[in-house]
Amino acid sequence: MYDDFTPFDLTVGPADGGHPTDRVRIHGVHGGEGPPVLLLHGFPQTHAMWAPVAEDLARDHTVVVTDLRGYGASGRPEPRDDHAGYSFRAMAADQVEVMERLGYDRFAVLGHDRGARVTHRMLLDHPARVERAALLDILPTGYVYDHTDRRLATAYYHWFLFIQPADLPERLLSGDPIGYLHTALGGWGSGLDAHPVEAVADYERAFADPAARHAMMEDYRAGASIDLEHDAASAAGGIRISAPTLVLWGEQGVVGGNAESPLEVWRREAADPGLVEGEPVAGAGHFLVDEQPAVTTASLRRFLNR
Template structure:
């Protein structure tokens, strides 16, 4: 799926987590991070073209795809966005990049947000695809959001209740996720879909993904509150994109308004809705997303 890209596996962090990824192209570095329930394969439709004038790195987050699945700990810290962000910063250092751009979708965008707060000196610019800040989402739950994001509240139930229920038909359940939130299952290329199915068929992978959500409802909120109390804000140019037919844009506030409050200055944050796209906007409209990323990275 990635043409001339080379594959790598790097063991990073104090808990020695293997991170799987691919690298290709030449030029200014950009890191691409996937979301749930996907892996780095989601970036295949844009990575080769972006690699014409950038060094493109696509990785699997810890717990996802072919990366390692460490223990999470009683506080779920092993799957916090802080731990995931630190993984990716070390990966980029090991590849020789002290500064880099990063684009993340879904959970990968939440990792990107944490990276912007924990490692502001490393990120030159960032793109956040189809999310609102985690603390904002939990602080603005209404019936519509709870219905659309029911999985946020299902996945955070104590292990192993969600794991056991999903095990009845894991691939069938995966298909309902990939075909939801305004997108269709047929938006996902067959090779990428097969990669997601292989991972989701693994009980250890499913547990790791749920631990990501358990961390999101606990220790990640603690980290967010501490950052907010310390006055930490996004301090680099940031692009915000969301699916016009998805859930994020249905919020009472514009995603741009929300993210501009999260930055040191509103002019740092630009972006728009992609008409007709659902949550999986990279898969549905790869050419549009590629154009937006290229224009942003060159600006």
């Protein structure tokens, strides 16, 4: 996994002033040669999830794959009362600086799950940096909260568990963290066996760490608070997606079962609906990169090479 990639650790954020959570170490790997593309993972995964896609794209792209702050081998800043240290805005700023430090002022971004939400925020906060973007198996955060029904609440129960005040969810997960991890990985798609063994081992190493689990809870707490404030402020200011965007979702997943087409939902988030294209991935649930790697990679490659 990533045999031909070079690992890196970069500390990003302002060196002086500001809050300590504004500065964090980001772990990742990079490899290949060609137009730059950044790959961002989601919960409960790490950069390991992208290995098959990254290795394919590296044939003709420079590929950067990172762990989000709080996840994998990246730093876990102390939480703040307002959860801003784990906001998608903070995570997006991390990744923009990583790419800048590696020499890329403008690049494509592919994000899955929480990484796709970071990508959405990057599209709004850093439009000059994003050449094009792919959002995998998500609906906008505010849309999810505004349209929660019994079906969605049953599938996304963890959203409502994880946002409870510390340290209730942390203590509940501590009883059998690896068992919970396996349930999450196997419960939103084709089963645990769909995930590569090496990747699962990387997820297990991170999830076994109580500090990592706490950081993940902080991510979700931010998603239900300050992230919604940032999204509302962007909408009020007329800030919309302005880069070509691909939306992919698992045909058999929760997003695919939404009453409204995910493509139509995301087109409303763009300055020009024509900027957004998308399609379902047949035979996939939430973890479409793992469940249908060849089909997903082909869709991403077509989009990047236009």
